[in-house]
Amino acid sequence: MFRPLSIFIGARYTRAKRRNHFISFISLTSMIGLALGVLAMIVVLSVMNGFQKEMRSRILGMVPHATLSAEQPLDDWRKVADSAMKHPEVVGAVPFAELEGMLSYKGMMQPVQINGIDPREESKVSIIGKHMVQGDLDALVPGEFGVVIGEISARRFRLNVGDKLTLIVPEVSSAPGGITPRMQRLTVVGVFKVGAELDGSLALINVVDASAIQRLKDGQVQGVRIALKDLFMAPEVSRQIVAELGQDYRTDDWTHTQGSLFSAMKMEKTMIGLLLLLIVAVAAFNIIATLIMVVADKRADIAILRTLGATPRQIMAIFMVQGSVIGTVGTLIGTVLGTITALNVSQWIAALERASGRQIFSSDVYFVSYLPSELQVGDVLLICAAALSLSFLATLYPAWRAAQTQPAEALRYE
Template identity: 45%
Template sequence: MSITHKLPYEWQVGLRYTRAGKRSSRNSFISFISLASVAGIALGVAALIVVLSVMNGFQKEVTSRMLSVLAHVEVFDARGAMPDWRASAAQALRHPEVRAAAPFIDAQSMLLVDGVMKPALLRGVDPGLEGKVSSIAQQMTAGSFDSLRPGSFNVVLGRALATSLGVEVGDRVTLLIANGEALGAAATSGQNPLPRTRALTVSGIFQAGHFEFDSTLALANVEDVQTAAGVSAPAGLRLRLADLQEAPRVALELRSMLPEELYLRDWTKVNAVWFAAVQSQKRMMFIILTMIVAVAAFNLVSTLVMTVKDKQADIAILRTLGSSPRSIMKIFMVQGTLVGLLGAGLGVLLGVTVALNVDVIVPFIERVLGVHFLSQEVYLISEMPSELVWNDVAWIGGVAVLLSFLATIYPSWSASRTRPAEALRYE
């Protein structure tokens, strides 16, 4: 005896209607509509899985590249400089989550080469300590990060910044930077201070893979930047943690350990607008694509209504044999739910397959069409990433099946109200 013969008769009839034969053109049309519903649900589910996977991958990849340059936590002095940064670093390192600390100073500047001028964020770092809080030393594509010795006035540029200036390792650039001491006097006098100039030698080029940093960041020794800007000490500390996800909590705990004049900022605050925008986009894409799945799922309504009309005689015979309205309703709910399960299953299979192979599929399409989907200047990265989250897959599949089930309620209820005498009158 087959498995289907062991099922309740409602399930057996529902399964039979799902794979309706082609005894008439009407049955064939109903079967076609049913297959269209399956295909619509499958495509909607697959699209939702692929889009959310790409957005998850985009967020993870950009975050990873950002954190290769950014510190997990930054400590600033409200006075504008931190002359006792070593003591503050020692205090911060007492926290069990803090793995490394390094001084830094950031200064907005301009770099000038043969009439070409580009804005740059000049960051003063200690090359011996910076490698413990960022990955720039491992991202060098030319030159050496260790070349940033005190008094050398060497500079390491991002690849895009070096390209825009037309310089390579060994070339000279002119630095224009605001005079730190003059800025305070200008604030009271209302006069604009003249910028200080300094000749720098390009001793290295790095590529973080994040266009914002590759196109604007320039690194020099912290003492050289202090000299160029006319300030007496680093601006603060950059901290590396054991777990970057704990940065908000650790920053809050460090706040009570460090002197009152210091304030802290974790990496989630540095680009808070960007992270909020990505999360908002993910929610909106989920809602929009779920509507596509809903449209496909509610195509089942028309399919089941046509099936109910076509099976009036069958329903009447089942009623006269003793089937209850509830059993009749169950038959058509089984049919619609099975269509939803089939569509959701095929959609999950297709979506997971595409999401796991985006790195192969997208380059192939780009080569065939001769286009490039991601502009690095706009999207910060140039390759289509994908991060499949199985929790998302479960939610998507569950929503598709639930919508399919909801779509069966009215047609099934309509079938249960069929009156046998009226249904058989013209048979």
């Protein structure tokens, strides 16, 4: 079978022959280093993707994707909801209210955001019903001023279902200060746990009770909350809906309240990826050292090839092939092992926890009580491209040095 001279000799130099076992060992270590670098990048980025997915599903599954409101409270929220549901990206539209205040219990206080919800409709736009650890959303009966609090708040105040606490909200008044506190007694009817900071900063009450606290008329609500198929389209979709409703309406979406968190997570992934790329760069540097040693060892062979008619371009190609083989094999091994590890790391960590009897990611300490992993094809392709590119670039200087070898000088003492 016909093979170009450069490929034949370059592949032959990669294998161990008689007196160059040490150089082949260095080639093997370069492959292993590159494989470990690629494996580490794939696994770490997959784990970060898993954490991002968990945080996105838990936090953005609780907060509104977008809200629709007007200058005045809505008298007929169903009209607005029906208009929003006409958009193909909207999967749910429910009444919504939002208050900010302080929870007080036996002298202890903490700031809290109160969301007014309709328990019968909430499952259309929120995952809260799947994360109740005590009580049930249906216990939020209008007029009884029940409240569902987060697990962190319940633990901080040592509250259980049936306990009573006080909600303090600011109210504009004609008093000298302009604002006076208004207090409302609430009864804990449920506790939720989504494994995020919302467990300590969010509480839910019935939207009718929220309207009463806000001194709205019967049937009025503050706004409408919508859920979307693709939450990243929230700004565009909400603007389109408001444009159809008219100028009296306004909108807000999750990018204003939670966007900075996910931007920080995205930047963190990028920076960690660049740091891990240094491992691949070190392995590529080992390829440079390996090829320089090979060039020094093969000076006589290079000179003989030159005297037989090999051009400097062919000599350069020989060592570029050798370095590329090392880089390609190392990248393929790392990609296969990294993909297998990323797909199974969650099960392996869980098995390790069962075998050791200790929980590595305790739910009392971490928001996510297991190690999530999500392998993305784009990340794998990007990592492979970076590793192969660095491996190829690492071959250029040693190959150029080999091409500059002068036959007479190399054979003078042979």
